Amino acid sequence: MTYGSIAPYVGSPIAVIRRMLQIARLKPGETLMDLGSGDGRVLIIAAREFGANAIGVEIRPDLAKQAQQKIEQLNLGHRVKVLNMNMFDADVSQADVITLYLTTSGNQRLRPKLEKELKPGARVVSHDFEVPGWKPAYVETFRENPHYTWTTHTIYLYKPKPQKF
Ligand SMILES: C[S@@+](CC[C@H](N)C(=O)[O-])C[C@H]1O[C@@H](n2cnc3c(N)ncnc32)[C@H](O)[C@@H]1O
Numbered sequence: 001m002t003y004g005s006i007a008p009y010v011g012s013p014i015a016v017i018r019r020m021l022q023i024a025r026l027k028p029g030e031t032l033m034d035l036g037s038g039d040g041r042v043l044i045i046a047a048r049e050f051g052a053n054a055i056g057v058e059i060r061p062d063l064a065k066q067a068q069q070k071i072e073q074l075n076l077g078h079r080v081k082v083l084n085m086n087m088f089d090a091d092v093s094q095a096d097v098i099t100l101y102l103t104t105s106g107n108q109r110l111r112p113k114l115e116k117e118l119k120p121g122a123r124v125v126s127h128d129f130e131v132p133g134w135k136p137a138y139v140e141t142f143r144e145n146p147h148y149t150w151t152t153h154t155i156y157l158y159k160p161k162p163q164k165f
Helices: 014-023 041-050 061-073 104-117
Strands: 031-035 053-058 080-084 097-100 123-127 138-143 152-158
Touching (some): 014 097, 014 138, 014 152, 041 080, 053 061, 097 104
Parallel strands (some): 031 053
């Protein structure tokens, strides 16, 4: 089943992105996919700070272009790319880590695709919205500023296909 846009554009705060990637234990050389990659900030942090390869999937041409320009300015083109397409049509089978900042209903629509295509051991980290029907491996309440409750974010970690040894 394919849907159109399932979330508006809002960028995740940088501190939240860093914490999401730490929680996912993103390692150098792994492949991260940000489904709905907006201005590319998750991709850039994954590549520069975690040494990962990163692929963004973004339905809005203006945002995909903006992200691609930033990636080129930062000379990250060898490790980061943006696909201007619908995430429901993207191949997610190579991802070690998937990042999401969508909506609860969007995550629900995406779940069957992830269950079908993700490789064993892949981790899914979602900012603020749970994936209905999945049991999180870990949930963290992250406060950007300890004094202000409105800077609180929730980070959900899922391991939908645990690796069998
Ligand atoms: C809340 S923003 C998150 C941006 C980025 N991941 C972050 O955390 O900073 C959600 C993004 O998903 C994109 N989006 C929504 N539905 C999509 C779809 N079906 N395929 C690809 N991108 C989509 C929106 O255009 C928007 O840029």
